[in-house]
Amino acid sequence: MNRRHWLGLGAWLPLGLLLPLPSHAARIGQSAPDFSLEDTAGRSIRLSDLRGQAVVLEWINPGCPFVRKHYQGNMQSLQSTYTGKGVTWLAINSTHDASTDYLAPPQMARWMQERGxxxxxxxxxxxxxxARAFAARVTPHMYIIDARGVLVYAGAIDSIASARVADIERATNYVRQGLDELLAGKPLSTPTSQPYGCSIKLKNGSA
Structure with missing residues (x-):
């Protein structure tokens, strides 16, 4: 992707992502911050109620080209594979309702359904x-929480920070690698990585 195309992405330009995570970020090896959120159907889900099973948190914004890259099949494949192994997978949309990227719950549900x-x-x-509790800054920003409720991975979905679908195959998928290790009872070989993607459009300012 050339520089001119990057500039055309405007708010999606990922130049600030080499900065260290904020000091208030949820920490690897510590209990994941609890939250209670409603799903697109209005049902309340509390993270702490999911103790006893591994959990993936995936920050999502359908307007982001990096999200769309992985929703060409890569993200759906991960979701299907690991929910089939007993992992709970929570996609979280933290886009503020004043943002042009905001989708109301029925629209968000439809977008997910249409993409399988x-x-x-x-x-x-x-x-x-x-988003603030986990210091999630971009979409997709990925987290893995073990069955004890401890955060064991935080960072990018994979090792190549681009919006090109062609890069998926040659990248190291940190989420797949981490879940395979976790489910096998092994420590994660890569517990953190530098997240990449589009800035989350949070209420009262971007992440």
Missing amino acids: AAATATLMDEDGQA
Whole structure:
């Protein structure tokens, strides 16, 4: 992708993503911050109620080219594979309702359905409480929580920070690698990585 195309993405330009995570970020090896959010059907889901099973958190914004890259089949494949192994997969939309990218719950549900998503639930975080608790900054920003409720992975979905679908095949998929290791009872070989994607459009300012 050339420089001119990057500039055409405007708010999607990922130049700030080499900065370290904020000091208030949820920490690897510590209990994941709890939250309670409603899914697109209005059902409440509390993270702490999911103790006893591994959980993936996936920050999502359908207007983001990096999200659309992975929703050409890569994200759906991950969701289907690991929910089939007992993992709970929560897609979280923290886009503020004043943003041009905002989708109301029925629209968000329709977008996921049309793409064959297999997330356990799609949660609406319109006030940004969950995003701020985890210091989620971009879409897709990915987290893995073990059955004890401990955060064991935070970062990018994979090792190539681009919006090109062709890069998926040659990238190291950190989420797949981490879940395979976790389910095998092994420590994660890559517990953190630099997240890449589009800035989350949070209420009272971007992430």
